Amino acid sequence: MTSTDLHDPGREAVRARVAAALTRSRARSTALTDAVDDDDLVRQHSKLMSPLVWDLAHIGNQEELWLVRDVGGREPVREDIDNLYDAFQHSRASRPGLPLLSPAEARGYVRQVREKVFDVLDRSPLEGRRLLQDGFAFGMIVQHEQQHAETMLATHQLRLGAPVLHAPEPPRAVVPLPEREVLVPGGEFTMGTSTDPWALDNERPAVGVHVDAFFIDTVPVSNGEYLAFLDAGGYDDERWWSAAGWAHRQKAGLVAPRFWERAEDGWYRTRFGVREPVPVDEPVVHVCFHEAQAYAAWAGKRLPTEPEWEKAARFDPATGRSRRFPWGDEEPTAEHANLGQRHLRPAPVGAYAAGASPLGVRQLMGDVWEWCDSDFHPYPGFAAFPYREYSEVFFGGDYKMLRGGSFGTDADAVRGTFRNWDHPIRRQIFSGFRLARDAAPHEVR
Template identity: 35%
Template sequence: MGENSESVSGQLEAYCRVRRQSEMLCKPLTVEDYVVQTMPDVSPPKWHLAHASWFFETFILVPYVSGYRPFDVRFHPLFNSYYQGVGTPFPRDRRGLLSRPSVVDIYRYRRHVDEAMTELMERLDDRAENRDIHLLIELGLHHEQQHQELLLTDIKHILGNNPLVPVYAEDRFAEEEEVPVPLRWIKVQGGETAVGHDGNGFCFDNELPRHRMRMNEFLLANRLVTNVEYLEFIDDGGYANPLLWLADGWASVQREGWQAPLYWRKMDGAWRYFTLAGEEPLTAEEPVCHVSYFEADAFATWAGKRLPSEEEWEHAAGTAGLWPGNYLESGRFRPQAALTGEGVLQLGGDVWEWTQSAYRPYPGFRPWANAVGEYNGKFMCSQMVLRGGSCATPESHIRKSYRNFFYPHNRWQFMGIRLAQDT
């Protein structure tokens, strides 16, 4: 997890801030919204709130606080996501069946855990014997920030599948469409480079160990692919041409009936799409969003380009820098166009960028010990890596070495496209 990067008082302050943020994200919801599960990948909002508390309770309070009494021992299997080492989780695809415990009970559960965690942190100091607890607290905070992003994306899927197309949050940033910076190709020098977390601050185990590799010179697009550029792919019959698609991708197109990114629909000859501010006409200059790896790869093939590898992406990010960016804290909850700037833009925020890299262990990878070792390592199969964060990612959670990963058919997350090509 890296060295503890928070002082004792700073860690308590961070704990309160992160926990408060999760609940703020749920403020626009009605009580009915908290229970809905629209597909197996989506969890009801109340489940996210409870699971984040379960994590602190299971991995910190129960093993390290003498005399701690769980809020309700019956909650343990209900809010266990996939940690087989600490029990049998309730089936993921049945979370929407849990009308009880109530939303009120879930918030009571959070208060119970918060009180116990606050009491623990107020008496902790920086002695070496407390190091493991500090590291687990830091892990728990980053874990909850991951669920803040999932909260937003799952809420969007819940509301986006409602025929009433409800508004989650009014768009306070509405403005006239502007022309994004022209697409340019930035030459990135090859040679030997270091990949992986540099040891400063927190990281997940899948970002380690840092290792060196050689890569060829390549070209990287200065910005993300926009809606209007993706629309050209659609209008050119992209979803009807099997020669552009990987075999599994074409099978997904046929099986799912894909004709456009998720949340797009054609109405009276014009494209509209659903945002967290409701449904509206397609904004041409925004980065295209909610596309699968299969769609990203097909678009790149159609354009005569390719997706970057994750190592190329990290190498370019190391040169250009990752911040500033459009993250969760902006309150936009949607990607925005790159209107100004030189060099490689939009590396941080807006949309997660698909890479051509399979999610696999780095050379010498070792998962964390005990049950938290299930966090990342056991998923290193059949998934693809995304980089850079999105408009739903907390800014303090992201870094250049961060490896997100999803199955190639997934597209309900804020996922987009940056092109690359060989020199």
């Protein structure tokens, strides 16, 4: 391949997109780790999370493995640390006991790796191997870093001490609010994708899925609505809970969303070191699947299934096609969704009218991950790529699906087809939910 071929306009556009995404993801990782001192970086703030310094070096190690060694064919930078930063070799709880790189060593390591990666990017043909096509390997690493940035943000939420992160307030809701629920018509739609260049293996291939007509709420469940469940004794009434959910509620002593506490003058929450009254107009966050399911039963509804959620988010009844995002195929902007840690909280329910789906459903992207009542399984025709450990090893576990991203999810790491999953007891993640219900025959037009 000649130098002219290597730098043709199409490849240069991909190269520019990759470079910008790499730069943005590193700026975020740096900000999250520079916000605290070295003692905080090496401390484990929860056994559910790694020390922040582990996440930082792990980001560099994955980048080295895939972009420096595989794509670039270069000599290893630090082959001796591969085992330390293999997420499958060491549980999160055990990582503080490993001989990890110090904060200074980790920062130097990721800088060295990144310098080599930009040289690899400049020389890569961005074609010839599936891993290179449309910059997939680089996009995979960008998404990996942004996913760990959201994990580090969750670690910041768990740390004790004075606030160290700051951001402007999100936009207010546009009034009047949309209708409470809308009908999603029954029929087949295209779920997943075979064409999105940076889509990961569990999003592939695109499949036709039939969904019966159903109603879905136009906004997520708010804190104010969830407070009504608490006031009604929802946590003490076994009727609303599944058997597994009730057993977990009792074992874990759940009484409210995580980070909430009751005071004489009402409910308060702690958010990134700030103690504040629970804002009634924001989507509820830091609830597990069992809590979401119990609330839905109390409210006389249910959680949407994963196919229902994706149809509500992507299906355009006017054209019959599935969009990349609820608002269309264009990349998210600050007008569409609360993404990228631009704000350090969900926006009030009803915000982001510009991001609504064709049916009028808002905030499907960003703000809070939304629990779906579906297990994690592959689509028909699934093929692991480029490694089994991203998706395949998790199929068939007790995982429940989460869709749509949160205020801590970057735009490069989410889309209408993106699939997240976690154990149904997890609450440290930025998880909320919205409700759905079956459509009665007389309600189907």
